Every structure is written in C-alpha cells, then in structure tokens.
Amino acid sequence: MVTMKDIAAHCGVSISAVSLVLNDQHEGRVSVETAARIRQATEDLGYLPNLAARGLRTRQTRTLGLLSDGVASVPFSGQMLAGAQSKAWKEGYVLLLVDMAGNPDMEGPAVRSLLQRSVEGLIVAVDYHREVDLPRLPRPVPQVILGGRPRRGNADWVVPDERAGARAATLHLIDAGHRRIAFCNLIAPAFAIAESLRREGYESALAEAGLGLDESLVVEASEPNASAAREPARRLLRRSDRPTAVFCFSDRLALGFYQVAAELGLQIPRDLSIVGFDNQQNFAENLFPGLTTVQLPHYRMGVRAAEKAIARLQDGGDGPTGHFVSCPLVIRDSVAAPSGRTPKKLTAHR
Structure with missing residues (x-):
C-alpha cells in the first residue's frame, strides 16, 4: 500500500x-x-x-447506512435505493446497504454492523407504505423511514402521495367522459394504509366532480394478484348497468379486469376504460393495450430520503417531519370516452 x-x-x-x-x-x-x-x-x-483514519480525526465519515427490508431484492421498489445512492454520492456521501430479505432476526446484527462502520445516519427502507418499528440503536444517529412511516419514535419519513395519485387517476376517467366509475380495492391487513388512501382519492375525485358515490361500484380483492380480481370483475362487468370505467388499486388487479373483459367479449378501451396504480416495471406497459396507471415515485422517494438524512447531519433542525412525494399519472392506451360522450382534453392531474 x-x-x-x-x-x-x-x-x-x-x-x-x-x-x-x-x-x-x-x-x-x-x-x-x-x-x-x-x-x-x-x-x-x-x-x-485512509478515510477511516481521517474520520477519527474529523468525527465525520460522510457515510450513510441503508437498512433494507426486502427492497433490494425487488427491482420494482429497488429504484428507491438507486435514488438514495445517487443523491448521497452527489453530496459526497457513501451509502452502505444491508438487506434483511424479510428476515426480522437480521435487524439487530445488521444495525450493529452498520454502526460499527461509523455510519452517521440511517435510512430504513420498506417495500410498501406501512407503519415501521424503528430499530433499536446502541448509539443515537438520525433516522429516516423510506417508503413507510414510524409507528412511534423520532424519525423523518418519506412516502408516496397515494391519495393525490388516486384522485388524479379518477379525475382522468371523469375528464374522458365517464360517470359510472368503479373502484376495485385491495382488502389485506398489510396494505391497510394504501387501501385507505387510494379509496379516499377515488371518493374525493367523485365529490369534486359532483358525482355521488355508488357503493355497489366498489368491489374488493382479497389478495394483490390478478386471479383475486377476476371474480369481483365478473360481478361488475356482467351487470346490465355495468360501469364504463374502473380504477384499480394496483396494476396486478387491473390485469384481472383485462382478463375478464376479454372473457366477456369487451374491448379495452372501447367498452371499458381501466386505470391502474404502481406503474410496475415491465408490466403495465406490456399489457395490450398499454395500461394507463399511477406511478409510485420510488426513485424520487430515495432521493428525498437521502436529502433528509444529510440535512439532519448538516443542519440539525426541529422535530421529525413527513414528506409526501407526488405520484404522476402515466397515460397510455387503456382510457377512451364512453360511447355517446365527447371527452374533455385528457390531462394528467396533479
């Protein structure tokens, strides 16, 4: 050397x-x-x-730790890590990653390993919007929850603005001329926060447009996959007064509606318009026709989490804060005006 x-x-x-x-x-x-x-x-x-020796002198290692609960092994949400890495590097910080792969027994050893390497701040990343128990730390360092929010404790957090995203999706269908808009929600305890926020956005858009909520147009899937959406889709699409459009909790549930529409001889978007949520990589764009959907802004969430961690190290600041990152609407080919209606100019609502 x-x-x-x-x-x-x-x-x-x-x-x-x-x-x-x-x-x-x-x-x-x-x-x-x-x-x-x-x-x-x-x-x-x-x-x-020797950066370690320099860190001992300056008490600054310019190193952030990232504790991932399965995020690193999922390409879809893995963009959060790419965003955090990019921002940290741009600001002169190195990001050290440990992925627990869904194994809670790894948390203690993983945290100790990161702190032994003198990380100055810790980002805890989860793969969907939920409450998170903060890891117990042997010494205090600033923490940021990425993708969720703390159940209790002192930490900043960064999550997608799912309510606003669902509102934009529903308003997009309303702008296309639809008035009978169904909503296929997911009912699973793990996704309770997202379920609530996405339904709130759907109902908010209906109220904003002066449309009453028809509870018979709200159906539920018990699992986050296409097969769980098919039976609710059949109940809706076999009705004599079937909806002309449906907003789905996720792209996977939207696939179930694509399948049932084909089964019943309905064409998308001529007979049924569909909007999903997530913009799942290599999925939504490969449906035919391409699925209009709301994007989970994973990369920008990662950037924001790194920004918050670095700001805490440099400026301190007041108590913990939360930040909602906007979810853009990605317009493809699954939405059209219903028969007999002329749509407004279709736009992506914020």
Whole structure:
C-alpha cells in the first residue's frame, strides 16, 4: 500500500508537506508547483487516503447506512435505493446497504454492523407504505423511514402521495367522459394504509366532480394478484348497468379486469376504460393495450430520503417531519370516452 511517506520520498519533500496538500491546507505554506507535483504523484503511484483514519480525526465519515427490508431484492421498489445512492454520492456521501430479505432476526446484527462502520445516519427502507418499528440503536444517529412511516419514535419519513395519485387517476376517467366509475380495492391487513388512501382519492375525485358515490361500484380483492380480481370483475362487468370505467388499486388487479373483459367479449378501451396504480416495471406497459396507471415515485422517494438524512447531519433542525412525494399519472392506451360522450382534453392531474 502506498503511503504519504512514499509520496514524500518520490517528490523529495517532507511528509508534513504531503499531508498539508492532501488535506487542502497548503495555501501559503507549500508552493503551487510543489503541490501540483504531490497531487500528480498520488495519481501516478495509486495513493488512496485512509478515510477511516481521517474520520477519527474529523468525527465525520460522510457515510450513510441503508437498512433494507426486502427492497433490494425487488427491482420494482429497488429504484428507491438507486435514488438514495445517487443523491448521497452527489453530496459526497457513501451509502452502505444491508438487506434483511424479510428476515426480522437480521435487524439487530445488521444495525450493529452498520454502526460499527461509523455510519452517521440511517435510512430504513420498506417495500410498501406501512407503519415501521424503528430499530433499536446502541448509539443515537438520525433516522429516516423510506417508503413507510414510524409507528412511534423520532424519525423523518418519506412516502408516496397515494391519495393525490388516486384522485388524479379518477379525475382522468371523469375528464374522458365517464360517470359510472368503479373502484376495485385491495382488502389485506398489510396494505391497510394504501387501501385507505387510494379509496379516499377515488371518493374525493367523485365529490369534486359532483358525482355521488355508488357503493355497489366498489368491489374488493382479497389478495394483490390478478386471479383475486377476476371474480369481483365478473360481478361488475356482467351487470346490465355495468360501469364504463374502473380504477384499480394496483396494476396486478387491473390485469384481472383485462382478463375478464376479454372473457366477456369487451374491448379495452372501447367498452371499458381501466386505470391502474404502481406503474410496475415491465408490466403495465406490456399489457395490450398499454395500461394507463399511477406511478409510485420510488426513485424520487430515495432521493428525498437521502436529502433528509444529510440535512439532519448538516443542519440539525426541529422535530421529525413527513414528506409526501407526488405520484404522476402515466397515460397510455387503456382510457377512451364512453360511447355517446365527447371527452374533455385528457390531462394528467396533479
């Protein structure tokens, strides 16, 4: 390993001169020409500074820890990690990742491992919007929950604005001329927060447009997959007064409606318009026709979480805060005006 002593010998200068240059404290103490020779020597000889030793001196390691509860193993939500990594790197921080792969027994050892490496802040990432129990830390560091919110405790949090996203999806169908708009929700305890927020957004859009809520148009799937949506879809689409459009809790549930529409001889979007939620990678765009859907902004959520962690380290600030990241509407080909109606110009609502 190349040391500062090697650099000094190579350049014919003292070790203290090398140290001053490498720590940017040489102005007025080491000539410009000598400083340039020292920097060139570090490149030529492959010198790498000992950041751990520097961290002991400055008490700053510029390292963030990220504890992932299964997020790293799922490409769909893994974009959160990419966003956090990108922002941390841009601000001069390194992100250390440990993924628990859904194994809660790993939490204690994972946290200790990160803290032993002197992380200054901790981001806890989860794969869907839920309440999170903060990990117990042997020493206090700022924490940010990414993708969920703390059940209790002192931590900032970053989540998708699912209520606003569902509202935008429903208003998009209303703008297309639809008045009988069904909603297929997911009823599963793990997704209780998302279920509530997405239904609130649906109802809010109906009220905003002066449309009453017809409870008979609200159906539920018991599992987050297409097969669980097929029976609710049949009940809706076999009605003599069937809806002309449906907003689905997720892209997976929307697939169930695609399948039942084909089974009943209905064409999308001529006979039935459909909007999903999630914009699941390599899924929504590959349905035929392409599914109009609401995007979960995983990358931007990761960026925001890293921003919050770094801001806590640099500025401190008041008590913990939450941040909702907007969910954009991704318009494809699954929405059209119902028969006999002329739509407004279709727009992506915020």
